Amino acid sequence: MDPVVVLLGTLDTKGTEYRWLRERLIAAGCRVVLVDAGVPGDPDAGADVPAERVAAAAGADPAALREAADRGAAMSAMGRGAAAVLAEQHRRGELDAVLALGGSGGAAITAAALRALPVGVPKLLVSTMVSGDVADYVGGSDVTLMYSVTDVSGINRISRQVLGNAAGAAVGMAGAHAARRTEPQPAADRPLVAASMFGVTTPAVTAARERLEELGYDVLVFHATGTGGRALESLAAGGDLAGVLDLTTTELADELLGGVLSAGPDRLRAAGRAGLPQVVSLGALDMCNFGPRSTVPEHYAQRNLVEHNAQVTLMRTEEPDMAQLGRTLGERLAAAAGPTAVFVPERGVSALDVHGGPFRDAAADAACTAALADALVGTGVEQHRIDAHINDPAFARAAAERLHELITTASTGPVAGAGAAQHR
Structure with a gap:
């Protein structure tokens, strides 16, 4: 026809x-x-x-x-x-x-x-x-x-x-x-998992995606550019996903500080409302995004800025910002109706947040982690604190494997191991 x-x-x-x-x-x-x-x-x-x-x-x-x-x-x-x-x-x-x-x-x-x-x-x-x-x-x-x-x-x-x-x-x-x-359709589709990625978390998400594919999933990776986060949220609300691997939550920083890549106030809510199994991390919360250097608001002029390229300027989130981001992350995860785990990389949350890197600020990262833990007190959200950088393949594989466990046990009631677990 x-x-x-x-x-x-x-x-x-x-x-x-x-x-x-x-x-x-x-x-x-x-x-x-x-x-x-x-x-x-x-x-x-x-x-x-x-x-x-x-x-x-x-x-x-x-x-x-x-x-x-x-x-x-x-x-x-x-x-x-x-x-x-x-x-x-x-x-x-x-x-x-x-x-x-x-x-x-x-x-x-x-x-x-x-x-x-x-x-x-x-x-x-x-x-x-x-x-x-x-x-x-x-x-x-x-x-x-x-x-x-x-x-x-x-x-x-x-x-x-x-x-x-x-x-x-x-x-x-x-x-x-x-x-x-008119093409023949596959007899059975692999279950879908959505993942969030930024350039500075690419190694982590790539390793996690590869592990999930080995475990039998199709992984849809969304670029955390505001629109990407909204697309992930829309898909999570639509009923097509088996779970969400939200390793890169950087859009929350842009929402808080007025950056150009905010996904809006509904970011990190849809999976929880839908009861989807989710594993979440702090990927690239160390940065807020602006356009060319000349577009950075004047009140941020003395902040730690890195020109990623001619069109993108990154601003390091400071200790008060990170504390607020930890609270926001915790509050949104605490409201989740499904099995939820948060993985905290204790050696840095992005490729710039490494030893000797331009955004390394252990005190700021610790403020985020502490506020996150406080917000999750008394909830069923797991907390996995890993002595590794977010881009360490072992960190990424552990997050992927835990998501697989949450997905496979989600229909049996409370997930084994749920609670404020501290894993190192």
Whole structure:
């Protein structure tokens, strides 16, 4: 069967562009489903799924949305309705790619729907809004972004090239997705474990991943860049994971100190809420991330700073910061509903926090460990204090093996060995 491309957008303002795209996609051999997510929509646009059906899919009254004084709320409703429509198309096997375009309003509506689709389903957003901070458009999903260069307003010399490229990309991705749907699926998937990694904890996570793979797991590694942490949290909440190996919790430092890689206030919560077995460590809590040196806030100018490269400046977290990070880590782990262990590397938490390294500060690390232990008093969270650096392969393998034990015993009630255990 021909691959199916869903065109999703606000046809009351972008009808010309969508009709142009539809012609090109059909000429390329695709079936096209045109979905109108506009407020108020365009009844003459020839949409396969008109705006009224999109609104109804969100449980909203289309007439009320058209007359609503709060346009933002109306747009949010259409985003939810569009997500429901796409989910139904996907469930029926009638969606191989989604292509959306728009300015600020159209991008807000369509991006919400794109993010709701599973990872692996091709989704492309063309917009004037995606040349800056795009975190709100992407979230933890695999949305592909293309900057439109000019405003999405008519077909001209520039938009013809940009939108033509977008159509070509959608055709290629849809064809690949359609082909995957016909491929034989493995009889049984290996259980999934999510892990968090940063450049300065790569040796630890690599060794742990290799050990978990030997034990029969597929390991999904997330780069702890804020977006990566949010993606990990989203996956942990989604019910697909057997466990979480959260060795790199550095995003908590950015949340605390205003760095550029914060994953937000919900970091390190989803696995606990879902009752997933988890092993957590202090990876890269010794640093907060900023952009080029000139972007570091003035009140941090006298801190211990390391220019990682021209675009990234690292700031060493000091003793009070580390104490607060230990408390935060402990409080979030204490709330976990599932078996949880924290592994503390006593010889450093990153590649820079080593003997003679620029971020070695044993007193700061000790403040974190002490505050963490205090926050976990009276809880069932295990504490493993290991006389090793986080990047020591033995440390990483021990953490991986303990996660395997927690996973294999999680269904039998309280985990053997649970409690404030101190292992050295």
